[in-house]
Amino acid sequence: MDCDPLIDPRLAYDRVERRVRSITSVRGLMMVPLAFIVKGPMRHLDAFDSDGRSLPLMGSRETSTLIIQAVLHVLHRSGVKDSRALRTAVEELVANEGTTNLEKTRNLIVSGKWGETEIWDRGLPLEDSVQRFLQNLSTDFVLIALIPAELAGRRQVLKFSYHWVIPPRKWATFIMDIGVAVGLANLKVGLPMHMPAGTRSYHLEFQTPPELDIRALSLPADPAINNATTSVDSSGIPVAHVHHSYTRVPAGDAHAQLRVPMRGLWTSAVLAALLTTTVFILALNVDGAISKLTDEGGNAAALFLAAPAVFIGFLVARTEHTFSSRVLNPLRAMLIVCALLLFAMAGSIVIGQQRLDLPSLWCAGAWISGVIAGALVSIRAITRVRYSRWFTSIPTRYGRWHLARRARKSSRKTVS
Structure with a gap:
């Protein structure tokens, strides 16, 4: 993600340094939220700065405590009164390790009830951003990286990578796998996008497994711009890279098209x-x-x-x-x-x-x-x-030859 970390001492990792008035008084680390990621076990999670140095990440317990306070602050600003029932509901929503709270969260937004307990009045209006924030926290957790305080306010690229979960396959997918194996089709994989609209530009890097080749890596267009183009990397190199700027979160996912190579x-x-x-x-x-x-x-x-x-x-x-x-x-x-x-x-x-x-x-x-x-x-x-260049260029070459032939015929008629 291409971003400018905020110059705000309240984002200091040390609680004591959060009370200072100037960022110059912060000597430790600053918090930078990277993405919403689906709750569950993660493998091979890494984070790097623009120079390739490893970034420390906040633990799940620290993150949960911080996000609970942030949710309570947002709800208080929306007109929700503080209560023990509210704190219990928010703690269960944020700290739950699974993704089973989505329906309860939707019911909370509509009716103001968490399960059978009334948290706020049914007619209390919540902004769309607050509703999306609550729904995201019901299924995802916030991945927060820590950077040196002197880097706050500087435009930089922060990278993170992990192995995501592939959804279960259906019988039609098994049949499709045969076509991919013999070379009849490409394997199209949807890649989750994380907070693409909250950055200067969103970058996606896909490291192709050694046993496969990549034909294309693409990002969806910006939904806020009419006739916006998509970003596509069709170079075929093992590490594909695309980037795009978004003013709104796109509805679709990024996609990678893979194929089985003629080796192995x-x-x-x-x-x-x-x-x-x-x-x-x-x-x-x-x-x-x-x-x-x-x-x-x-x-x-x-x-x-x-x-x-x-x-x-x-x-x-x-x-x-x-x-x-x-x-x-x-x-x-x-x-x-x-x-x-x-x-x-x-x-x-x-x-x-x-x-x-x-x-x-x-x-x-x-x-x-x-x-x-x-x-x-x-x-x-x-x-x-x-898919060869010669075959795909046949219509173009035939069209040029046909136009040249018509031009020669018309010139002969003019001369005669």
Whole structure:
């Protein structure tokens, strides 16, 4: 966030220094609210200043105590009388570790009741900003960073990052993951935005997992400006960055479009499918291969075929980012299919062709692995041509050629 921390001694971290009249008398740290973040456990939470130095953050207990006092102050200015019931309701609203107070907060805003206890009169009007403040605190907590007092009033960029929770997937999402894995579609992920309208400019940085590539990172337009443009980073670099200025909070989220690259697990799936197909085709088309494998090769041939199956099985056990596994699991399933096909071929050799119709079984295995390899390669080739600069520039080049041809025809008519 690009911001100017307020020059106000009341924002000093030390309670004693909050009583001074001038910011020059503050020698310690100053508080800077960064964002509303959904209540719950957080992983890998980091905060940095514009120079990359780590910023200290206020603890949850300190933050809750401070925010409770802020809510009471705002409600008192709105005409709410102080009472024990009011303090109890505000403490429960702010300090609750879950997100179950949203309905109770909405009921409090409308009726003035917290549960069955009346806190203020039903007809008491509250400003929209106060209502949004209460609703945000019912589900979110305020992340507050601490900066040196000498940096107050200076324009600077403060960064914070954490792992957010991905909502549960539906069956349609599982089907979509298959399309993303084979390259038919991109994975579109919504990213939560934090207080974008309260800063000079809002910056969003997305660090792409190593197993995926990013096609675009975009921020929504400012709703207060007609025909406002969105901010998009389509450079494809692993760390995408966009920024935008907002006068009002946008209704939508930021979005990142990700794709599975032609490396890693995708390459392993293609090579495994091609290897499996090649083994089946050679066994079916080489003269006398079936009889030699079953009669003369026997267990040795089965062991020879089981070795690549075990190697393919090791490829399945790759460790990756949990976010990436949702779209890589279809490729992992293809690797398992290829390994099982080779194991089935090895088992059929041990059993022998007297009990099984080996040509039919091996032909089916060749078809299955061949379809997997063909689908992966052909889909990638089609999408690569579709999104290539040469293909997308065909309409423009054709239009220029057509206009030039019409110009030549008109010039010939004029000369004649």
